[in-house]
Amino acid sequence: MIKDNYTVIGVMSGTSLDGIDLALISFKKATNWSFKIEIAQTVVYPKTWLNRLKNLINLGTSELNELDEEYTTFLASVINNFIKTNNISNIDAVCSHGHTALHRPELGYTLQIGNLPQLSNLIKQTVVCDFRIQDVELGGQGAPLVPIGDQFLFPQYHWCLNLGGFANISSQENTNRIAFDICPVNIVLNKYVGVLGFDFDDKGILARQGIFHQKLFNQLNQLAFYYEKAPKSLGLEWVKTNIFPLVDSYNLPINDVLHTYVKHIAFQIAKVINQKQNTLVLATGGGVFNDFLLEEITKLTSNQIIIPSKNIIEFKEALIFGFLGILKLRGENNCLKSVTGALKDHSSGKIFNIKK
Structure with missing residues (x-):
């Protein structure tokens, strides 16, 4: 009815x-x-x-x-x-x-x-x-499915960014809603922080303590997925084939992996949201609680990152x-x-x- x-x-x-x-x-x-x-x-x-x-x-x-x-x-x-x-x-x-x-x-x-x-x-x-x-x-x-909710429930934002297992984003382009996965986020960070005995990197403290590795950063950004046009989506299979073997090949300390990977996430997200200037970006998902990640994204954009209520971030x-x-x-x-x-x-x- x-x-x-x-x-x-x-x-x-x-x-x-x-x-x-x-x-x-x-x-x-x-x-x-x-x-x-x-x-x-x-x-x-x-x-x-x-x-x-x-x-x-x-x-x-x-x-x-x-x-x-x-x-x-x-x-x-x-x-x-x-x-x-x-x-x-x-x-x-x-x-x-x-x-x-x-x-x-x-x-x-x-x-x-x-x-x-x-x-x-x-x-x-x-x-x-x-x-x-x-x-x-x-x-x-078959993904992402959230954008129609972004369109009807959060129409005041130019970008709706979710920082979960993967970063995905949606925006309105004329009469069409456009959305796609950007890059893996917590599915990678949580795996490596798990080696240190933690479930997640609280506020990004462990990542902040690491040292940046330029060569790994460059290789991550050269992965073919980042040059494909939307619609496109990611899954665990892609991460296991493309991300983990590449990261592991460098045999870096975990803090350095986390630090470099956070900068990779920020770079890929900024590359997307900077396609529109002076816009509002609604950021939700567990990654919002990673202060280091949010700082790195903010450094790379002039757009305003809006953090909503805790219930909307998490749910x-x-x-x-x-x-x-x-x-x-x-x-x-x-x-x-x-x-x-x-x-x-x-x-x-x-x-x-x-x-x-």
Whole structure:
């Protein structure tokens, strides 16, 4: 049923594996869309799940299918606990991204685990999920999907920059929304800081202490992906093939790796946002808490980097996947060909209702 008010739970698990983000959000449709994040929480992965998800890329088909079943059950328990703990009732849907296991759009496939039909019965709610597959089937990248949310929920910004496992960005170009992945961020930084026994580099302190390595910096910037035109997207497979072997070949101290890689991220981001001068850049995602990274980006641009409220920084993707789910329920386009390169704009995702 089409209506003007919706309450949903948005659920997101990113490639940086910092946990499952859950957000209870109310949306209102008037002339424009408005929203309010009512409750938000990140559930950190237990070590057993963290280790299993890190190894996804090495699993065969049957092992992936088995893990998909188990992850769906685990995800359901996380969502049920969020609903019970916060006394949540009368929601329109749970809108879940799942967790990316494989993403090779150039080969015609993508897989997000945790999107099986039984999720709806396990949580006793309507579920909207699996937003990427249809786009890939239509010849698109299946990513990024957040830009339509940027367009409708954050129209006052010239650039919407997300600093998560990967840096991705969107902007309005005349009547089209343009978006693409820029470079890996936390998926690389967290791997190397893990060697030192940390989950992440708090405020970028460890990176700040390192020494810049010009040759590694130059080689990173010469990777072919950075010269491709949008639409384009990145996955863990690309990082394992292109970034890790290159970085490891230098055998540098970890602090020097972090320092040099942060400067690489800043360079690639500035190269994009400097295409427009004197603009507002909304920055969200866990990378925003890396002070050293933000300083390095700011040094390279005259544009104004805007840091929003903590809830939007941390839960913007959960918020927008909630919004994508609403658009799907309304039968409206939630995936843009100008962003993904698909054959057409479309209403992507699957709707699972409770079986009676």
